[in-house]
Amino acid sequence: MMQGKLIFKKPEVKPAPFKQSYFIMDKYDVIMDRAKCITCGICTQTCSSYIGSATIDYEAFKKPEGILRIINTSNRCLGLDCQRCVKVCPTGALTVRINPQYLILGDKRWTADLILSTWEQAESGKYSGRYEFRIGDSGGGFDRIRFDFELEDKLNPSDVFEVEDLDTSIVLNRRKDGRPKITIPIPIYSADMSFGSISLEVMIARAIAAKAWKTFTSTGEGGYPKELIPFKDNVITQVATGHFGVSAETIKRARIVCLKYAQGAKPGLGGHLLADKVTPEVAEIREVVPNISLFSPFPFHNVYSVEDHYRHVQLIKDVNPKALVSVKVSTPIDVDMVAIGSYYAGANILQIDGGFGGTGAAPDIAKKNIAMPIEYAIPIVHNYLVKEGVRDEIVLMASGGIRTAFDIAKIIALGADGAVIGTSELVALGCKRCGNCERGRGCPSGIATTDPALKLLIEPEWGAQRIINMYHSWKKQLDYILSKLGLRSIRELRPKGVVKFKNGRFNHLIHLDHNGGVLERV
Amino acid sequence: METRNTASGNVFKERYYRYHIDVRDASWKIRLPKKFRVKIYNNCVNIQECVQACVYNVHRVGEDSRLAEPLEELCRGCHRCTLVCPKGAICIELNPEFQKLGDSYFTPERIENLFFEAETGRIPVSGAGYGGDFAGRGFNGFWFDFSEIVRPTRDGIHGREYISTTVDLGRKPHSLVFRGSQLVSEFPRLIELPIPIILDSPLYSSSGRNLSLVLARTANKLGTLSIIEAEDYFDGLKPYIFNLMPRIRPNGMMDYPQLIKYSRIVELDYREEMISEDEMKADLRYVRELNPSIIVCARFSSVNGMVCNAEIAVRSGVDIIHIHVDDRSVKHDPDIIVDTIRRVHSHLVENRIRDEVSLVSSGGIAEAAHVPKSIILGADAVAIGLVYQIVLGCRVCYGDRHRDDCPMNVEEADIGIASQRIVNLISSWRDQLLEVLGGMGLREVRRLRGELGRAIFYRELEEKVFGDSE
Incomplete structure (x- = not known):
């Protein structure tokens, strides 16, 4: 089997910053009492001589009174540990504090640090090391599994x-069924999200x-918009179950067809697109x-047994x-x-969507309480x-709560292909991650929405560059x-035999205890 | 309103109707503090980008064509305005008043959800994946299984297939005895409730007459039961006697012969006591002499003696066992309620007497998921206490801080709306129960009881995947 080093030219990283x-x-942010400030400028000098770039907004000085908020425009403020500007200020006009907005951004799984570091990577293809970019704060799963x-x-970012x-490529077909051996250069393709x-703009x-x-994205279950046809070689x-917009034509167009049985965020519950979004x-x-x-x-009403499932897969193949x-x-x-069952039904790829996966709208009770991570x-x-001796014939893709490049590496080390x-x-x-995707006009960031004004917030080219940049950084990670593990290929990271932890360790992974210590078992 | 119960003795109505809860808007005087504070610092140069940007209309232009005070209660914390403001003048903060709500168990987010459910009767729905802790203790320590591909599933949520939430409370005979073709065993005394939720008497606060009336009315509207302390009973509750479950201390039974006579169900409150079979049998005899058709529930609050008491109760002939764990204990050790229900249920199963009684559990119920979670652990039904108090204004002090000025003050004028709030809350919880049942492919809640094999336990998975053993 030809699985040599893939000749692949990575897309270029170009800066793609937010408009603001x-x-x-x-x-951190700094607030200043303008009544006390005498505009001596010592704080600015001190800050720029120490950090190398002024973090204080000169504009703020022009206002005559009141409490001003000085955002550090270069994200280099060292915060509470530094406080040099506060110390040098002769009138005590400045206060450095933890930014209240930082405190409410994100949640336990997607911490503010993860969001900010993802933005950083999307903007420049790199990260500064200023934020924790590998794990969140959920106290379990990936957040308690680390590489030794x-x-x-x-870790030094540079x-x-x-x-x-x-070599981070994987082959998406490992059966000898005469179907194409599609190789993707990174062990990642992007998830099913429907139009609607x-x-x-986001789909494009x-x-x-x-x-x-040279990987894939997916149409989700909401039909195949004609604007995606130029990308048909990269669209799943x-x-x-709703069969929205599914036709023989769309199935024939695709190189990979995904049969979605369930979604991790709302397993057993089917999908629900609110009326407002059905433009x-x-x-x-x-x-x-x-x-x-x-x-x-939920479910497919033509699939109530493993035999039905077999026929269902064969139908697509025919x-x-x-x-x-x-x-899925x-x-x-x-x-x-x-x-x-899916293996014997003839699936080439088995995508397992864990319980903490994303959704456009789902009952909170389902997101939290149904299905395992x-x-x-x-x-x-x-x-x-x-154990059944078929692992090498099927491609196992993991989804549902995978946030970072380190999560990807961990799940591969736990047995997934990608x-x-x-x-x-x-x-x-x-x-x-404000969770308001389904309310009113939809996503305030213009992503999960069909509102004609809001959706213009995302320009396809700009958005694509941000995703390209993020994957660039991920690929490097x-x-x-x-390289740290002494492996030459991502395929070597996946365990050949069974996953079995011993003293909390397996395949370069360490499962930490609740206090973050290495688990010691007697 | 005509009651829809088909309790023992009642003949089934000929007309078929689906159980339905009337949901109406029930916002009232008690409001939660706003979640977010939107602060505009003096950097603002009044270019009003935020007005354009906000999709929730928090920012407005005032009459003097300057930026008006933001409408903080509309803010949903999306940060959009702060990103578009070129001066960085807007800062969104969590309101400290909001953070102070409740405690570590009844968290501000839980209280916020309860209020939403009580006001609208709707299910909390949101976008994006789950963002909380990976797993936790107590009710957070396990997940539900669901049906996939090869198990029949139910589509009850959107009304295409009917899922029953009816439970029967009472004693079921171990076997039936016939003489010839004649059934001679006693017909089981059962109470059929359309939802597996009953209303406990108010905890940590005395129940004023208005509150008792609210609870009785709510139970009547829902066709369920409201537990009421016998001493709190007054004649105004007479129309609702069918939906009342008086709670009586066994040594005080002599004071309430009339109440026992006219109730269809009574709860004997054994609290922390350890009880012997003889004593309990004597108590039962006294009650049943007064009212032969009455259903007797025994309530126990001692966690350590729970299993023992439960077995004695079954053997003495009690119809229902009410396992009560104090909410404060659950707050300190969330596992306690999970372990207690599981232990009692398993013990009765092992002794082959589980089906002779019904189990009602209470304690630690703080969100909709806790109802099916209690049931999957082994309870037939759940009694809720603090949650309905919270939607009526309780601030979860466990009787400490607000002993004399309880914020849950239901006035005469509020009875209707207060009742509607609890009705909405339970309607929303029932819908969420249907979500879970539908997802699990169950057509009735009775099938969920004790289905431990379809609960996915966090600790067991940790051991299975990351532990040393096979």
């Missing part, structure tokens, strides 16, 4: 970008990025009436003899049984497929991880 600076949400080298030495390019839940941005990286189309354009593509809520039922079939399932308690599901499925990325791409475009 996001440093307004940086860790991470504990030994401190080291990462000096590592030579290593996100805007067309994702498609451009996928094309540049989804057949989901005439959305309705046309979905072949429905505008302004009416759309439910995609319609498009060249396509790979991906089966979530994580019930018997996810290993589901996986083996991906960190457990992947080892369970991997082990089962290994990862499917959704939320991170949206964060790269400016998502702040994957290279760095591989």
Whole structure:
């Protein structure tokens, strides 16, 4: 099998900043009592001589009175540890504090640091090391699993970008079924998000990025907008329970067809697109009436047994003899049984969507309480497929709560072949995880919306560049991880045998205890 | 309003109707503090980019064509205005008043959700993936399984398939005895409730007459039961006697013969006591002499003696066991309620007497998911206490801070709306229960009871995947 080093030219990194600076949400800000300030400028001099760049906004001086907020325009404020400006101020007009906005940005899984570092990477393809960019603060799963080298030495951001390019490609078809061996240069493709839940502009941005990286994006279940046809070689189309906009034509167009059985955020519950979002354009593509809520039922009402499932997969294969079939399932308690069933049904790719996956709208009770997280599901499925002797014939993709390059490496080390990325791409475009995707006119950042005015906030080219930049940084991080582990290829990272932890360690991974210490078992 | 119960003795109505809860808007005087504060610093140069940018209309232009005070209660914390402001003058902060709500268990977010449910009767829905802790203790320590591909599922949420939330409370015979073709065993005394939720008497606060009336009315509207301390009973509650479940201390039973006589269900409150079979049998005899058809529930509050008491209660012939764990204990150790329900249920199953009684549990119920979670651990139904108090204004002091000035003050004029708030809350919880049942492919809540095999336990998974053992 030809799996040599992929000849692939990475897309270029170009700066793609927000229109306005996001440093307004940086860790620290300074407030000044204008009544006390005598505009001596000592604070500015001190700051620029120490940090190398003034962090104080001169504009602020022009206002005559009141409390002014001085944002540090270069995100280099050292905050509470430094306080030099406060100390030198002769009148005590300045206060350095933790930015209140930083405190409310994000949540436990997607901390403010993760969002800001993703923005940083999307803007420049690099990260400064100013924010924690590898893990969140959820106290479990990826946030308690680290690579052993991470504990030994401190990561120096510049080291990462000096590592030579290593092989991070994976092949998406490992069956000998005569179908194409599609290779993607990074172990990532992007997740199913439908037109309607996100805007067309965002879909196009994702498609451009996928094309540049020679990987895939997906239409989700809301039909195949004609604007995506130029990208058809990099677009997966989804057949989901609502069958919105699914036709033989769209299936024939795709190189990979995804059969969506369940979604991690709302497993067992089907989809729900609120009436407000069903604009005439959305309705046309979905072949429905505008302004009416759309439910995609759960489950497929033509699949009630593993035999039905087999026929379902074969149906797609018959319609498009060249396509790979991906089966997307979530994580019930018997996810290993589901996986083996899909293998025998003929799936080329099995995508497992963990319980903490993203969604445009789902009941909170489902997001929190149904199905297990991906960190457990992947080892369970991997082990089962290994024991059944079929692991090397199916591609296992993980999704649902994978946020960073380190998460990807961890899930591969736990048994997956690659990862499917959704939320991170949206964060790269400016998502702040405020969770208001479904309210009123939709996403205030113009991402998960079909509002004609709001969607203009995302220009496809600009958005694509941000996603390209983020993947550029991720690719370098994957290279760095591989080099640290002494591996030449990402495929070597995936365990060959079963995943089995011993003293909290397995395959360069360490599972930490709740206090962040290395687990010691007697 | 005509009651829709088909309790023991009632003949099934011929007309078929689906259980339905009337939801109406119920916003009232008690409001939560706003979640966000929108601060505009003096850097503002009045270019009003924020007015354009905000999709929730927080920022407005005032009459003097300058920026007006932001409408903070509309803010949803999306940060958009702060990003578009070229001067960095806008800062969104969490309101400290909001942060002070509740405590570590009844968190501000939980209280916010309860208010939303009580005011609108809707299910909290949001975008983006779950953002909270990976897992936790107590009710946060396990997830529900769901159906995928090869198990029949239910689409009850959108009304296409009917999912029953009805439960029967009472004693079921171990076996039926026939003489010839004649059934001779006693017909089981059962109370059929359309929802597995009953209203506990107010905890940590005395219940004024108005509050009792609110609870009785609510129970009546919902077709469920309201537990009321016997001493709080007054004649105004007579129309609702069908939906009342008087709670009586066993040694005070002699004071309430009339109440026992006319109630269809009574709760004997054993609190922390350890009880012997003989004593309990004597108590039951006394009650049943007064009212032979009455259903008797025994309530226990001692966590340590729970299993023992429960077994004795079954053997003495009690119909329902009410496991009560104090909310304060659950706050300190969230595992306690999960362990207690599981232990009692498993013990009764192992002794093959589980089906002879119904289990009602209470304690630590703070969000909708806790109802199905209590049920999957082994309870038949759940009694809610603090949550309805919270939507009526309680600030979760456990009777400490506001002993004399309880903010949950229901006045005469508020009875209707207060009742509607609880109705809305429970309607929303029922819909969320349907979500869970639909996802799990169950057609009735009775099937969920004790389905431990379909609960995914965090600790077990940690051991299975990251532990040393196979």
